[in-house]
Amino acid sequence: GDIPVHACLGLPLYDKSALLGVLTFDSLDANAFSSISADTLNTLQTLCSAHFKTALELAHYKQNAQHSHALVQELTRDTLTRDGGEIIGQSRVMQTLKNEIKLVAASNFSVLVLGETGVGKELVARNIHMNSARKDQPLIHLNCASLPENLAESEFFGHAKGAFTGAQNARQGKFQLADGGTLFLDEIGELPLAMQSKLLRVLQSGEIQTVGEDTPKYVDVRVVAATNRDLKNEVAQGRFRADLYHRLSVYPITVPALNKREQDVTLLAGYFIEQTARKLGIKQLKLSAEANLLLNQYNWPGNVRELEHVISRSALKAKQSQWQNPIVTITSEHCDLTPQPNATMLVSAKNTIHTITNQPLKQAVESLQFAVISEQLKQHDYNWAATARVLSLDRANLVRLAKRLGIEVKKTI
Structure with a gap:
């Protein structure tokens, strides 16, 4: 053209x-x-x-x-939010905990999460990460208690090919994987002393030394550590480095035990019941009032983890015994627990022991409850609030329980 x-x-x-x-x-x-x-x-x-x-x-x-990268972000987000990812609890101590998490998450400080076994320290670490500016980056988990001492350095910092016998390929350590994100060091109190000094160097300078390489590397990693040990005592006993303890505990957070969380047992039980119902294919699963009372009276030495396992076992037993029912109800008989009253309650109820030893468990529990509540009401001039405090119960729940047991206080002129 x-x-x-x-x-x-x-x-x-x-x-x-x-x-x-x-x-x-x-x-x-x-x-x-x-x-x-x-x-x-x-x-x-x-x-x-x-x-x-x-x-x-x-x-x-x-x-x-x-x-x-998009896939890693999606998998990280899925892992963090799996099974809810939310901290459940409305008690005063849990509200304080949630506020502390939001406060420290916005910073880049190292965090030391303290608490008994089973209280949910890993969940706290996940929430710190999810509320931080690093939420779209990886959260890498490392259990220090399961580390073989001869491979601990490789797990932390990686190794080059041929660095030691069996190192057939180069491998990145947890610090490299967590670069830009967060590294959660669970059971930090179990870390060998030899590794503590090397971890301290990373926290101080961000410098890591890959096993078998001469050139140092620099990483940007936020460390959240957790332990059920008393690290101050471990430092005093010479089993944990004082300088590392102070580096880790820039902002310490203590997760309260379940027996310190008033009325959170019912909330958590409801949450675990919903989860268990889905796992077992139960259309409707509920908790009886007596079972709920039993759960609230138990001391929970295993904390939230123990509560979850109790609900799972109880639901399985309830499903087996009520397979023909459209609604499966967990009763106190399905819960393999017995109330654990404190020493004062036991002394108050000592005169009733001989009357309940030959009764069925449910009647025996109710008889003991009747005796203990009646005795405490007498000792506190029939004041419901004072009695509830002594028995570690909510006042409204105590009144409902007393009414069910046939205890009534009448004030007349």
């Missing part, structure tokens, strides 16, 4: 026998390409094919890297 092109040149770009594309040249000068030899064109074709193949591969790798 009218396009003022006077010379054209085309080069097919191949990767072996596969056509990758075509490179074309146009010129207004009709003789622009006349002086180019066939050898020069072949060389140009080879070079352009190689460069184009490299460009395609780089684009492919970049797309794969972006996909992998």
Whole structure:
């Protein structure tokens, strides 16, 4: 047509026998390409094919890297929110805990999570990460109690190929994997002393030394550690480095035991009942009033983890005994627990022991409850609030229990 092109040149770009594309040249000068030899064109074709193949591969790798990064973020988010990921509890101590988590999450401080076994220290660490600026980056978990001492350094900092016997491939450590994110060190009190000094160096400078390599690397990792040990006492006994303790406990958080969380047992039990119902395929699962009372009276030495296991076992027993019922109810008989009254309650109830030993468990429990509540009411001038405090019960729940047991206080003039 009218396009003022006077010379054209085309080069097919191949990767072996596969056509990758075509490179074309146009010129207004009709003789622009006349002086180019066939050898020069072949060389140009080879070079352009190689460069184009490299460009395609780089684009492919970049797309794969972006996909992998998005996948890691999605898997991290799924892991953090699995089974809810929310801290359940409305008691005063739990409200304080939630406020502390929000406060420290916004910073970049190291956090030391303290508490008894089973209170939910890992859940606290996950919430700190989810509420931080690093929430889209990985949260890497490392249990210090399960580390073989001879492999601990490799687990933390990685190793080069051939660094030691059995190191057939290079491997990244947990600090490299957590770069830009958060590293959760569970059971930090079990960490060997030899590793404590190396961990201290990372916390101080961000510098890690991969096993088998000479060049140090730098990482940006926030450390959240947890333990059920008294680290101050461990420091005093020489089993934990004082400088590492102070580095880790920039902001210490103590997770309260379940027996210190007034009325949270009922909330948690309801949550675990919903979970268990889905796992066991039960359409409707509920907790009887007597079973709920029994759960609230128990001392829970295993804390939230023990409560979860008790609900799971009880639901399984209830399903087996009520398989024909549309609604499965967990009763006190399904809960393999007995109330654990304190020493004062036991002394107050000592005169009733001989009357309940030959009764069925449910009647025996109710008889003991009747005796203890009656005795405490007498000792506290029939004041419901004072009695509830002594028995570690909510006043309204105590009144309801007393009414069910047939205890009534009449005030007359």
